[in-house]
Each structure stands twice: as C-alpha cells, then as structure tokens.
C-alpha cells in the first residue's frame with residue numbers, strides 16, 4: 001500500500017516517527033507543505049515541492065477502495081500486534097496499550113519522548129474520547145515532562161496521566177515538588193522503568209557490533225530508588241509487577257498526585273520489535 005503513495009500533504013511539524021520520515025524522503029513522493037507563516041515552513045527532509053497557504057479537498061475523489069484497503073490493513077496489523085503483546089512479558093508497549101485502553105473523557109494524557117510516544121504510536125487505535133494527548137519536545141526531548149503534565153493539569157482542571165520512561169522521569173523529578181502554598185493538580189505519573197535508555201537498543205546504537213560499549217554509553221543504567229524519591233517529595237507511590245495489577249491501577253479513578261512504577265526489561269526489546277514486524281507482515285500477506 002505504501003508503495004502506491006504519490007503525494008504527501010504535510011500540516012504542521014511532522015512527527016519524529018521514522019516511517020513518516022522515510023515516506024517524506026522517498027524520491028517518488030511529491031511533498032506539499034501547508035503552512036501559514038512566513039519563510040519558516042516545516043520541511044525536515046527539504047523535499048517540499050510546493051508550500052501553500054491552504055488546500056481545497058474534493059470529498060470522495062480518491063481511487064475506489066483505497067481508504068478501505070488502508071483501514072483493513074490497519075485492523076489486521078493491530079490484531080497481530082495485540083496477539084504478540086498478549087503472549088509476551090510486561091513491556092513498555094504493553095503498558096502503552098493499557099494506558100490507551102483506560103483513557104477517559106475529560107482526562108489528559110501526557111506522553112514522554114523516546115519509546116513511550118513511539119510505543120503509543122504503534123498500539124493506539126483511533127479514539128473518539130474527549131481527552132487530549134500531549135507530547136513535548138522540551139529542550140532536547142526527555143526534559144520537563146513532569147512539569148509539562150503539571151501545567152497541563154492546572155490549565156485544564158482535568159486529571160492528567162503521564163506515560164514516560166525512567167530517564168525522562170529522573171530528568172524532571174524536581175517537577176514533583178510543589179510548594180505548600182500552591183495548588184496540587186491530579187497527576188498520575190506512570191514510569192516504565194527499564195533502568196536506562198531502552199530506545200537505543202532499537203536504533204543503530206543497539207547493533208551487535210557496538211555491544212561492548214553499549215551499556216555504559218547508551219543503556220546508562222542508574223539503579224535509582226524511585227519509591228524513596230517519591231517519599232522524599234511526598235508523592236504517592238505504587239509498584240506494578242503484573243498485568244492484572246496494571247489493569248486494576250489504570251482503571252482506578254485518578255486523584256491526587258502519585259507515581260506508578262512498572263519495572264520492565266529492555267534486554268529483549270530488539271527481538272520483540274522484530275517479532276512484531278514479522279507478525280504484522282505475515283498477517284497482512286495472508287489477510
């Protein structure tokens with residue numbers, strides 16, 4: 001299906017998702033950017049052939065069956081991913097799936113950079129709930145996420161769940177501190193703790209050739225005691241070790257400020273993603 005794409009119309013800043021970038025880089029794809037501001041239109045791959053203020057769409061003018069084919073492939077892929085996750089250990093992907101499944105109306109979701117936003121991108125099905133999802137680039141990516149969530153919760157008045165990795169959490173642990181004279185929003189921080197930067201095992205850095213130095217330079221384990229850190233900041237803490245407990249905590253009403261730590265293992269992430277790719281490809285081939 002992807003091979004048949006001839007033109008991409010870009011609104012706003014494209015995501016960091018690699019498949020989206022790969023599509024924008026394809027020489028056989030025309031890129032049209034819709035931007036309403038001066039010379040700074042977003043064109044990360046430098047391939048925009050046209051930059052326009054607006055476009056007019058003609059309803060139902062596409063090739064017969066095009067949309068249905070994508071929707072069908074999307075459903076098949078989603079089932080294949082769900083099947084793999086059902087039979088694998090508790091991972092960031094599984095947590096993202098439960099976080100998505102238990103979203104509520106009038107509740108915000110803030111998603112940390114690195115794997116959490118990519119995990120959600122992979123597992124989340126379209127939703128009609130009235131609850132916005134925020135993702136922050138911060139200064140360089142993983143900074144400021146706890147503080148962002150606090151701001152989102154205060155500004156909206158809605159309870160806010162945050163899904164983020166342990167390094168992103170530790171980077172902004174100071175954001176847990178709220179002075180006694182300040183308002184305390186309802187914020188639940190869900191920390192997928194793989195003791196370091198899980199994303200790098202999925203990128204080029206994780207290739208076997210670099211295995212010798214990987215852990216110290218990119219894995220960066222820290223062994224931080226998150227329960228003690230929460231106690232120091234006076235924030236509630238719960239640890240989740242299995243799916244049953246995860247489901248229970250995610251479904252409970254979100255009130256006050258708390259941290260939910262979910263220890264996971266990043267050692268098999270590369271294999272898990274390879275497994276998902278194979279499962280999706282073969283499900284679509286036979287579907």
Ligand SMILES: Cc1ncc(C[n+]2csc(CCOP(=O)(O)OP(=O)(O)O)c2C)c(N)n1
Pocket residue numbers: 092112113114115116139140141142143164165166167168169194196197198199200
């Ligand atoms: C402020 C800042 N420092 C460093 C980085 C580089 N960086 C990108 S992803 C990442 C690892 C993040 O680890 P974690 O939040 O635990 O998520 P995981 O990859 O384990 O899912 C780092 C250090 C960054 N993007 N921003």
